[in-house]
Amino acid sequence: MRLVSLAMITEEMVLAQPIYYADNLILKEGVTNLNRFTKRLKSLGIDLVYIYDEISDGIEIPDVISNETRATCKRVLQDTVDRFLVEDSMDGEGIVNVADCVIREILQNKDVQLNLNDISSADEYTLAHSVSTTVYALVIAKELNYNKSLMNKLAIGALLHDVGKVALDRNIVFKPDRLTDEEYKHVQLHAQKGYEILKKCNEITELSRIIALTHHERINGAGYPKGLQGSEIHQFSKIVAIADVYDALTSERCYRKKWPAHRAADYLVENTEGQFDVELVSIFLKQIALFPNGSMVQLSNGDIALVERQNKNMPLRPVVRVFQKGNGNKVKPYHVNLMEDLSITILQSELELQDGKNNLA
Numbered sequence: 001m002r003l004v005s006l007a008m009i010t011e012e013m014v015l016a017q018p019i020y021y022a023d024n025l026i027l028k029e030g031v032t033n034l035n036r037f038t039k040r041l042k043s044l045g046i047d048l049v050y051i052y053d054e055i056s057d058g059i060e061i062p063d064v065i066s067n068e069t070r071a072t073c074k075r076v077l078q079d080t081v082d083r084f085l086v087e088d089s090m091d092g093e094g095i096v097n098v099a100d101c102v103i104r105e106i107l108q109n110k111d112v113q114l115n116l117n118d119i120s121s122a123d124e125y126t127l128a129h130s131v132s133t134t135v136y137a138l139v140i141a142k143e144l145n146y147n148k149s150l151m152n153k154l155a156i157g158a159l160l161h162d163v164g165k166v167a168l169d170r171n172i173v174f175k176p177d178r179l180t181d182e183e184y185k186h187v188q189l190h191a192q193k194g195y196e197i198l199k200k201c202n203e204i205t206e207l208s209r210i211i212a213l214t215h216h217e218r219i220n221g222a223g224y225p226k227g228l229q230g231s232e233i234h235q236f237s238k239i240v241a242i243a244d245v246y247d248a249l250t251s252e253r254c255y256r257k258k259w260p261a262h263r264a265a266d267y268l269v270e271n272t273e274g275q276f277d278v279e280l281v282s283i284f285l286k287q288i289a290l291f292p293n294g295s296m297v298q299l300s301n302g303d304i305a306l307v308e309r310q311n312k313n314m315p316l317r318p319v320v321r322v323f324q325k326g327n328g329n330k331v332k333p334y335h336v337n338l339m340e341d342l343s344i345t346i347l348q349s350e351l352e353l354q355d356g357k358n359n360l361a
């Protein structure tokens with residue numbers, strides 16, 4: 001299995017994972033002749049799909065939580081917000097239950113590297129972002145040996161960290177272009193608004209609400225709404241800040257393409273000083289597959305390969321499957337373990353390749 005952009009779909013590819021849009025099944029797993037549907041998918045804002053093809057045969061892309069759990073989380077989040085908008089009070093029971101579910105799966109799949117975030121359309125970004133941010137935050141919490149009760153409070157706060165956006169002007173929140181200074185100030189209100197909304201919910205504790213209020217605070221005091229510094233910021237919010245930024249960078253947005261995992265990781269490292277907690281960033285980065293399974297990479301010798309599996313604690317050196325030589329000739333796929341052949345490195349990843357920097361078939 002591998003992930004490809006619609007532009008790269010060819011006749012022999014078979015859909016490897018069902019595609020949902022706004023909770024509706026659009027295409028079932030196993031659908032063939034995918035080129036028939038590219039126009040429709042594009043119009044829904046879906047650019048990437050999981051496919052089976054010969055060169056990716058046998059490659060698995062494990063996820064720390066199941067597709068079903070991701071879908072349930074998104075549905076419960078949507079229901080909770082919809083009810084809030086009608087009744088002006090929040091029923092947190094559903095959120096408490098899905099948070100439990102996510103925690104259980106993450107603890108069960110403890111050896112899985114974080115391969116990919118949810119491949120949703122840009123339109124579904126808010127829901128998918130809330131769930132992915134929660135997964136990333138919980139993976140850090142697991143490494144910190146949080147107990148179940150703390151994990152639960154962290155998960156609830158992370159699921160609802162951006163809930164305050166429902167109280168803002170939709171035209172500004174979903175504006176596809178760059179925001180003006182005034183519009184950016186308006187969006188910043190979501191932190192305070194979110195805290196106030198969560199105060200209306202008895203099932204949600206103050207510790208979870210604090211995440212909504214302070215997830216945009218930064219260690220150096222340059223964040224908002226209060227400009228808190230260092231130890232004034234709760235560890236929950238420091239964790240969610242990292243998860244939040246990483247997911248935003250690696251997601252497809254209406255105004256920019258998603259970044260590959262290794263580039264988002266570089267961004268976190270470069271901005272750690274001052275913005276993020278150094279120790280938490282380093283814990284998080286150890287859990288990410290910088291070149292995820294199934295992604296296409298170019299090696300330093302020019303060869304093109306698919307990432308086959310991860311080597312534990314060696315995120316830059318996975319096992320790859322070479323299928324095309326540097327001169328463009330296709331070859332019978334063969335494995336190279338980059339941990340054994342140290343003369344070869346990964347030059348660039350799938351998304352950079354798909355952006356047209358290379359002319360690949």
Ligand SMILES: [Fe+2]
Nearest residue numbers: 161162215216
């Ligand atoms: Fe936010």
Ligand SMILES: [Fe+2]
Nearest residue numbers: 129161162244
């Ligand atoms: Fe966010």
